[in-house]
Amino acid sequence: MSKQTIIELRGIAKHYMMGSEGFYALNGIDLDIYLNDYMAVVGSSGSGKSTLMNLLGCLDYPTAGAYKLKGTDVATLDENALAGIRNREIGFIFQNFNLLPRATALQNVMQPLIYRGLALAERKQRASDALAMVGLQDRMTHVPNQLSGGQRQRVAIARALVTEPAILLADEPTGNLDSSTTIEIMALFDQLHNDGQTLIVVTHEQEIAERCHRVITLKDGHLMSDHANQVSVKPLVSGIATHV
Amino acid sequence: MSNLKFKLVEGTRSAALSIFAHGFRSFLTTLGIIIGVASVIAVVSVVQGFSANISQQFDGMGTNVVNIESYTPRKERLQGVRAKLTYDDYLQIKYRVPGVSDVTPTVRMWGSNAVITYRGQSSSSMIVGTASTYQKLNTVYPERGRFFNLSDDKSRRRVAVLGSSIMSKLDIKGDPIGQHVAVSGEWFKVIGIAEKRGKLFGFDQDDFILLPFSTTRALLGGAEEPDITISLQVDEPSQLGQVKQHIKNLLRRNHKLDKDADDDFEIATADQMLDTFDEIIGSTTLVLGGIVGISLLVGGIGIMNIMLVSVTERTREIGIQKALGATRFDILLQFLIEAVFLCLLGGLIGLILGFGAGSLISNLTGLPSATVPAWAIILSFGFSAGIGLIFGIIPAAKAANLDPIDALRYE
Ligand SMILES: Nc1ncnc2c1ncn2[C@@H]1O[C@H](COP(=O)(O)OP(=O)(O)OP(=O)(O)O)[C@@H](O)[C@H]1O
Numbered sequence: 001m002s003k004q005t006i007i008e009l010r011g012i013a014k015h016y017m018m019g020s021e022g023f024y025a026l027n028g029i030d031l032d033i034y035l036n037d038y039m040a041v042v043g044s045s046g047s048g049k050s051t052l053m054n055l056l057g058c059l060d061y062p063t064a065g066a067y068k069l070k071g072t073d074v075a076t077l078d079e080n081a082l083a084g085i086r087n088r089e090i091g092f093i094f095q096n097f098n099l100l101p102r103a104t105a106l107q108n109v110m111q112p113l114i115y116r117g118l119a120l121a122e123r124k125q126r127a128s129d130a131l132a133m134v135g136l137q138d139r140m141t142h143v144p145n146q147l148s149g150g151q152r153q154r155v156a157i158a159r160a161l162v163t164e165p166a167i168l169l170a171d172e173p174t175g176n177l178d179s180s181t182t183i184e185i186m187a188l189f190d191q192l193h194n195d196g197q198t199l200i201v202v203t204h205e206q207e208i209a210e211r212c213h214r215v216i217t218l219k220d221g222h223l224m225s226d227h228a229n230q231v232s233v234k235p236l237v238s239g240i241a242t243h244v
Numbered sequence: 245m246s247n248l249k250f251k252l253v254e255g256t257r258s259a260a261l262s263i264f265a266h267g268f269r270s271f272l273t274t275l276g277i278i279i280g281v282a283s284v285i286a287v288v289s290v291v292q293g294f295s296a297n298i299s300q301q302f303d304g305m306g307t308n309v310v311n312i313e314s315y316t317p318r319k320e321r322l323q324g325v326r327a328k329l330t331y332d333d334y335l336q337i338k339y340r341v342p343g344v345s346d347v348t349p350t351v352r353m354w355g356s357n358a359v360i361t362y363r364g365q366s367s368s369s370m371i372v373g374t375a376s377t378y379q380k381l382n383t384v385y386p387e388r389g390r391f392f393n394l395s396d397d398k399s400r401r402r403v404a405v406l407g408s409s410i411m412s413k414l415d416i417k418g419d420p421i422g423q424h425v426a427v428s429g430e431w432f433k434v435i436g437i438a439e440k441r442g443k444l445f446g447f448d449q450d451d452f453i454l455l456p457f458s459t460t461r462a463l464l465g466g467a468e469e470p471d472i473t474i475s476l477q478v479d480e481p482s483q484l485g486q487v488k489q490h491i492k493n494l495l496r497r498n499h500k501l502d503k504d505a506d507d508d509f510e511i512a513t514a515d516q517m518l519d520t521f522d523e524i525i526g527s528t529t530l531v532l533g534g535i536v537g538i539s540l541l542v543g544g545i546g547i548m549n550i551m552l553v554s555v556t557e558r559t560r561e562i563g564i565q566k567a568l569g570a571t572r573f574d575i576l577l578q579f580l581i582e583a584v585f586l587c588l589l590g591g592l593i594g595l596i597l598g599f600g601a602g603s604l605i606s607n608l609t610g611l612p613s614a615t616v617p618a619w620a621i622i623l624s625f626g627f628s629a630g631i632g633l634i635f636g637i638i639p640a641a642k643a644a645n646l647d648p649i650d651a652l653r654y655e
């Protein structure tokens with residue numbers, strides 16, 4: 001069975017000017033990402049992981065190289081088209097959650113659907129479904145600072161998923177969470193992968209990388225390794241499976 | 245375009261959320277607009293009420309009424325010369341100018357003698373000697389009793405018609421008709437009470453006493469002839485110009501004025517007075533408009549300032565929104581709507597405050613009641629919205645042009 005390519009990176013470079021010297025945060029990355037990939041991005045701090053994710057999420061643009069998303073050359077797109085791609089194709093999950101502080105959980109999840117032009121009733125319906133999926137059906141009217149870190153991240157996941165994106169990008173999603181919450185979130189990711197979602201997760205944690213089916217390693221802006229993982233199907237901590 | 249409508253609705257929703265989330269700050273932000281609009285509305289409502297009242301009074305007067313007064317040019321006045329209209333002028337006009345009727349002489353009593361007394365109470369009210377036709381030209385009709393007639397005037401009877409305020413001023417108890425009041429030491433019998441006219445500019449319009457003209461003239465007595473005012477009605481409004489010219493020629497001849505001398509009298513019609521009045525109102529409004537324009541400008545700059553702060557403060561939020569798929573236009577619209585919404589709210593509050601202040605001023609000063617014309621309301625809102633648009637555009641553009649990744653990284 002041939003795998004369907006979603007993302008194709010060729011010779012991607014990101015160059016920053018620091019004072020008079022130039023500096024490559026990414027240098028010559030070639031990478032293909034396939035449908036239903038469950039990929040971990042690892043590497044030491046400063047190796048360019050976030051830079052790569054921001055490029056993939058169309059939040060930033062490369063200094064050189066080609067980026068094809070579902071066959072479209074992203075470099076040729078203008079601001080508006082990029083906004084459309086971010087809205088339809090990308091679900092981004094940040095380490096620091098990045099929820100809208102004054103909006104409730106429900107409003108946060110509804111937000112991307114505004115840019116899709118959905119009517120209020122449908123936005124509500126879809127957002128509450130997404131929140132129910134991450135187990136937050138009884139926290140819909142809470143604003144972020146009334147939620148725990150894990151709950152906030154689940155709101156962010158619901159918000160990323162509500163648009164049914166082609167790819168889910170998570171930059172250290174559990175970086176601010178304790179270990180048991182981390183397990184909850186990873187269980188959720190496993191579930192999403194099983195449902196067919198394509199996921200890319202940046203992580204520092206060995207256990208998380210081990211869950212993923214593919215691991216790439218960055219070093220000083222270069223792609224050092226890219227290998228498939230023999231996933232040992234570990235039993236989840238009891239209670240999580242039913243929760244999710 | 246339904247897409248734009250959708251965006252406007254969503255933008256308004258989010259603007260309302262963000263405005264009410266910072267209620268007090270929003271209020272302070274719009275204070276400039278609130279004060280600007282409130283002052284326009286207060287002033288306009290007072291001026292409009294006032295001018296409606298004036299027009300009404302002029303209407304009562306009839307547009308074909310002509311008033312003639314003496315007029316002393318400034319130069320002569322400095323030399324101590326005083327122009328005068330005399331009884332003779334009155335007679336000349338009455339008998340020699342065709343096409344006029346109800347020619348009415350009016351003389352006012354001034355000075356220390358001009359007091360009315362009644363049982364130890366005294367009042368320095370306006371004392372006017374005039375003919376019976378005065379009531380018709382000035383629409384001052386008796387509410388009780390009667391006005392004096394031709395025979396009262398001919399026989400120089402000592403009768404008087406009182407304005408309604410006099411009764412309380414002199415503390416007249418019981419039926420005033422038939423009682424006697426003293427004017428300048430002479431007794432007059434009260435034969436009528438005039439209809440109440442109320443206050444104008446805090447000036448009591450009912451504080452007067454009317455006496456027959458010839459009686460008053462006799463009372464003023466010998467040495468010097470008094471300066472009188474002559475009012476009359478032009479029978480045919482289309483003849484107004486001719487009549488005025490006729491009177492002018494007659495008075496100039498009577499006053500033996502040289503060819504190149506200025507008139508020592510003024511002939512005014514109610515229409516003319518109304519025009520003058522309208523002119524005053526118009527220029528007042530213009531000056532006020534300027535002041536208000538400046539205050540709204542200052543208010544607008546205030547709004548822009550706070551909006552710029554707000555954009556900086558919400559940089560991260562804007563980054564998040566862009567990451568979720570908001571376009572530049574979405575963000576631009578969101579902040580523009582917020583600015584306009586804010587200004588409109590300010591306009592609304594200003595409108596209410598202004599109307600309240602206008603009503604208060606009217607009540608306190610005895611001006612006619614305040615009215616806010618529709619154009620002032622529309623103009624206030626239009627102006628507020630315009631200010632929001634103009635001063636909102638820079639902050640909104642700043643927000644819209646933020647780079648998503650920079651905005652997300654903003655600390
Ligand atoms: N806006 C920028 N200007 C200049 N240099 C930058 C900028 N953003 C990132 N860098 C540099 O690029 C390099 C890669 O940064 P990046 O954030 O991708 O690292 P990372 O792999 O995500 O690290 P970590 O694991 O600590 O999050 C770093 O050396 C960083 O200093």
Ligand SMILES: [Mg+2]
Pocket residue numbers: 049050051171
């Ligand atoms: Mg990083």
